[in-house]
Amino acid sequence: MSDADTTTTTEPVQDPDHNMLVGTAEEREREKKYGLQEIPPEEVPLLPGELSHHPSPFQYVVIAMILVVITALEVGVSYLEGDIPNGLIIVLLLGMGLVKLVLVASYYMHLKTDKPVFRRFFIMAAVGAIFLYLIVLTTLGVWDGGS
Amino acid sequence: MEQAAIAPPADGAHASTPVHAGHGEHETSTGVTNTKLAMWIFLSSECLLFGALIATYLLYRGRSKGIEPADVYNIPFTSATSFILLMSSLTMVLALAAIQRADYRRTKIWLVATALFGMVFIGGQVYEFTEFTRKGVTVDTNLFGSSFYLLTGLHGLHVTVGIVWLLSLWGLTTQGRLQQKDSETIEISGLYWHFVDVVWIVIFTVVYLIPM
Amino acid sequence: MTTTLTVPKVKRSIFRRPQATTGFRSWFTTVDHKKIAIMYVTTALVFLVIGGIEALLIRLQLAGPNGTVLTASQYNTMFTMHGTTMVFLMGMPLAVGFGNYLIPLQIGARDVAFPRLNAFGYWVVLFGGIFLYSSFVLGGAPNGGWFGYTPLTSSPISLGALPGRGPDFWTVGLIMLGIGSTTSAVNFIVTILNMRAPGMTLMRMPVFCWMMLVVAFLTVFAMPIVTVALTMVWWDRNLMSNFFNAAAGGDPLLYQHLFWLFGHPEVYILILPGMGIVSEILPVMSRKPLFGYSVVVFSGIAIGFLGWGVWAHHMFVTGLGPVAVSAFSLSTMLIAIPTGVKIFNWLGTVWGGSIRLNTPMLFSLGFIAMFTIGGLSGVLHSVVPAATQQTDTYFVVAHFHYVLFGGLVFGIFGGIFYWFPLLYGRFMNEKLGKVTFWLTLIGFNLTFFPMHILGLEGQARRTYRYAEGMGFDALNLAATVGSFVIAVAVLLLLVNILVSRRHGAVAPHDPWDARSLEWSVSSYPPPEYNFEEIPQVEARDELWHRKYTEDESGRLVRLPSGGADAPSAGAVATLEPDARDGGGDGGGDGGAVVPSGGGHGAGGHGIHMPSPSYFPILMCAGLPVVGYGVVFQNWYLGALGVLILIVGMYAWALEPSSE
DSSP: OOOTTSOGGGSOOEETTTTEEOOOHHHHHHHHHHTTSOOOGGGSOOOTTBSSOOOOHHHHHHHHHHHHHHHHHHHHHHTTBTTBOHHHHHHHHHHHHHHHHHHIIIIISOTTTBOHHHHHHHHHHHHHHHHHHHHHHHHTTGGGOOO | OOOOOOOSSOOSTTOOOTTSTTOSGGGSSSSSOHHHHHHHHHHHHHHHHHHHHHHHHHHHHTTOOSSOHHHHOOHHHHHHHHHHHHHHHHHHHHHHHHHHTTOHHHHHHHHHHHHHHHHHHHHHHHHHHHHHHHHTOOTTTOHHHHHHHHHHHHHHHHHHHHHHHHHHHHHHHHTTOSOGGGHHHHHHHHHHHHHHHHHHHHHIIIIIISOO | OOOOOOOOOOOOSSOOOOOOSSSTTHHHHOOOHHHHHHHHHHHHHHHHHHHHHHHHHHHHHTSSTTOOSSOHHHHHHHHHHHHHIIIIIIIHHHHHHHHHHHHHHHHTOSSOSOHHHHHHHHHHHHHHHHHHHHGGGTTOOOOSTTTTOTTTTTSOGGGTSSOSSHHHHHHHHHHHHHHHHHHHHHHHHHHHHHOOOTTOOGGGSOHHHHHHHHHHHHHHHHHHHHHHHHHHHHHHHHHOOOTTOGGGTOOHHHHHHHHHHHHHHHHHHHHHHHHHHHHHHHHHHHTSOOTTHHHHHHHHHHHHHHGGGOGGGGOGGGOOOHHHHHHHHHHHHHHHHHHHHHHHHHHHHHTTSOOOOOHHHHHHHHHHHHHHHHHHHHHHHTSHHHHHHHTTBHHHHHHHHHHIIIIIIHHHHHHHHHHHHHHHSBOOOHHHHHHHHHHHHHHHHHHHHHHHHHHHHTOBTTOSOOOTTSSOHHHHHHHHHHHHHHHHHHHHHHHHHHHHHHHSOBOOSSTTOOSSGGGGSSSSSOOTTSOSSOOOOOSSSHHHHHHEEEOTTSOEEEOOOSTTTSGGGGGGGGSOGGGOOSTTSOOOTTTOOOOSOOSSOGGGOOOOOOOOOSHHHHHHHHHHHHHHHHHTTOHHHHHHHHHHHHHHHHHHHHSOSOO
C-alpha cells in the first residue's frame, strides 16, 4: 500500500540552506517561465469530477478584479440611499450580490467546469432555502413594515 | 474500497489518489469522488443553516426597538474587511492551482495568505463587535443585537474553523505530506472556504447594505 | 471458505491501530457497517423500552380521572421525554441502523463511503441519549414538550417559567444528536450515489435504498433548520437574547415555523424507512415483483419534495391568516396522493400473489392497514375547520401514533423478523412471532383507537389529568390496558431476539427465496467484506433474476445454481483487482450454497477493508463534555470538550482509513 509510485519530478526537495521546500529544479524552471500567467492546460491533470479544465490563475485574478469592482459599485449604490428609491437600491444590491455569488460559485468553486451533479445539489439547496424562508417571512408578515 | 475520512481538517495522508491503481474515484458510480460529493452535500445543508439566520435577521430588522443598524454600522470599515475576505478566495484558488502543478512553494504561500486574510477579517469582526458593544449593542439589547450577533458570530466561527484548517494544510504541505496527487484535499478545503466567503457576500449585501 | 483479509501490523509511536475485528473490545473501535448497525438497533430497542416505560407511566396516570400517579410537573417530563426518546433515540436510530446494515449489501458494496464517520454517528446517538437522560439527576429532565415551544422553553430561568436545566439539556442534547444524524445522512447519500455495484443503476436499486436516499436528503436539509431554532432557544434562555421575547418585538411563532420546517420532514424521515422495508418484504412473501416499482420510487421522491411544503399544518390555530392556512391545507391534501399511491401499489403487489403469511408478512400487512387509518385521520387534519377542532386533542395523538407506531414500528418489527436470518443464520421463533404480532396489533388498536373518540369528545393533550364525569373514563382505561398489552408484545419480541440468536432454527441460504442482493452473500452473518466478489448487476431484483427465468407461459423456472451459470461468472474480468476472489471460480452467490475455492485473488491481493479506529468514539466523547459545559455554563468543561474534539479530529484526519 505504499505510495511510492509517484514520479520523482513531483518529489519535493529540501533546500538545505533555507530549510524550506522550494521545489525541484524543473519546478523552478517552470516558475520562471510561467509565473502567474497561463499554465499550459495539458500539464495540469484533470481532477476527478472535472468535465473541463479549471480556469487558469490568470482567469482567477480577472474574476477577482471583477468582484472588487462590483463590491465597490455595491457600496456606492448603498450610499445613494435617499437619492433614489429604496426599492431600486434593493434590486440593484441584490442583483450585484447575486452576480458575485454566481461568479465565486462558478469559477472559484468550479461549478462551471465540474460535473453537473454538484451544481444540481447546490442550486437545489440554495433555491429551496430561499423559497422556504420567503414563505416563512411572508407568513410572519415581514412585508407589513414592522409591528 | 478505501475512502478518506471526511472530518476536517482535511485528511492529508490519504486523500483520493488518481494515480493509484485499483483504488479511487474512477470506480464511483457517479464518477466524482466520495469526499468531494460529501463536501458539496454538507455545503448544501449549510445553505439551510445560514438561510434561517439571514431570514431571522430580515424578519426582525424592521421590528427591532431601540438602537438601529444605521447607528452603529461602519460601512467603509466593513467594506474593507469584506474586500479582504473576497481576496482570500482568490488566494485560496491560487493555492489549488499551485498544488495542481506541483508548485509547493506557491501552494504554501497562497495557503498562508488565505489564512492571513481570514485572520484579518476575523480581527475586523472582533473590532466591529467591540465597537458595537461600546455603542450599546449586545446580544440582549434588542432584536437587532440578537439576530446580528448570532448570524455574524456563527459565520465568524465558520471562518475561524477554516483558518485553523488552512494552517493545518500549510503544515502538512511543509512536511511534504500533501502533494500534487492530493490536490483534491486542497480543492475540498477551498470549497468550504469559498462557501464561507459566499455566505459573507450575502450577509454583506443583505445585512449591511440593504436599506430598511 | 477462507478469503483472508490483509491486515498488516503497523507500529506507531502513540497509538497502535486497533486490529481486532472480533471480541468485545472490537465493538468500540469497529468501522464495519454491520456491527455499527447492530449497535444502532440494539441501542434503539433499549430506548424503545425506556420510552415505552414513560408511556406506561403516562397511561397509568390517565387510566382514571384525577390520577395521582404523577404530579403535573412529572407528567410534563414524561410526555416530553417519551416523545423525544421515541423520535430521536428510537425511530431515527432504528432507521439508520437498518440502513446501515442493508444499504451496502443491497447495492453490492463492501461498506459505506466513510466507515469511521459511520461509527462516529452511532456513538453520537449513544452519548447523546445518555446525555439527555443524565438530566434526570443533573438538574431536571426536559419538560417543555418534544417540540419545545417558545416562549415557555426560551424564557430565562430567572423568570421562572421552566425552572431547572431541562430545556437546556433538551436544546443542547438535540443539537448533539443532530450532528450525528447529519453525518450519517451524508454518508448514506454518498454511499448510495457513489458505491453501487457495476450495473446497479438507480432504477435497479431496491426500494429500501431509494427510501433511505430520500430520507438522507430530508435529514441533511432539515437538521440545520432545527439547529438554528434550538440555538436561538438556548440563547434566549441563557444569554437573554430576544428572538422569542415578545416584549422586545420577538415572535414566538418564528420558532414554530423553524421547528416545523424541520419537524415535518422529520416525520417523513421516520416513516419512509418503514415504507422501504415493507416494499422489500411484500414482494418476497407474495412471490411477485413490487407492483409499479417506478411509481413507488417516484412517490417516495414526491413525498420528499412535497414534505417541505406542508409544515404549517402544525400551526393552523396560531393565527396565520386565511391565505397561509388555505395554502398549507391544499399542500397537505396534495401529499396524500403519493402516499396513497404507494398503498395501492403494495396492495397490487400482494394481489394475486402466492402469499406466505409469516410474521414479517403479517407486520407488513398490518403496516398497510394501520398506516392507512393514520393517513385517513391525517387527511381529516388537512381540512382546516376540522383541524381547528382537533388540534391539541387526543385525535391528533391517535393520528400520529397510527402512522408512526402503526407505520414505522410495525415495519421495523417486520423487518427484524425478516432480516434476522441474515444477521444470525437463524430464524426467530415463528410461533412466538405470530403471538407478538397479534398482541401488538390488538394492544396497539386498543390503546390508540379510542383516542380518536376521546379527542373528538374533547380530551386535551399534554394535560396530566382529566376530571370525573367528562365521559373519558372507560376509553382511557381501555387505552391503558392496551398499552400494557403492547408492553407484553414488546417483551416477547425482545425475548425472541435474544433467545433466537443462539437457539433459533438454523436458516438455510436464502431462506425466504428473496429478491435482493443482501441474501446472496456466502454466509450468514455475511463475512466482514460482504461479497466474495462485487456482484455484476443486470436487472432489478437481481437475486431473483439470477435464480429464476420465465418460460413461454410466464411460469417461473428455476435456474440451476452453481458457478458456471451465475451471471457474475462472466463479469469477473470487469471487477477491480482487490475484489477478485481467485480467478474464475465465479460468484455462484445467486441462490447457491457457499462457493468452494477462494482465498487470495490473482496477484496476492486480498480484500482491503477499512481498519478499526479509536478515534470515532474518542472524538465523540468530546461532545457530551462540551454539552455539560454549555448546560452548566462551565467554560473549563466546555474548553476541555472542545480540546478532545480537536485532538480527536486531527488524529482521525491524519490516520489513513486502512493500514
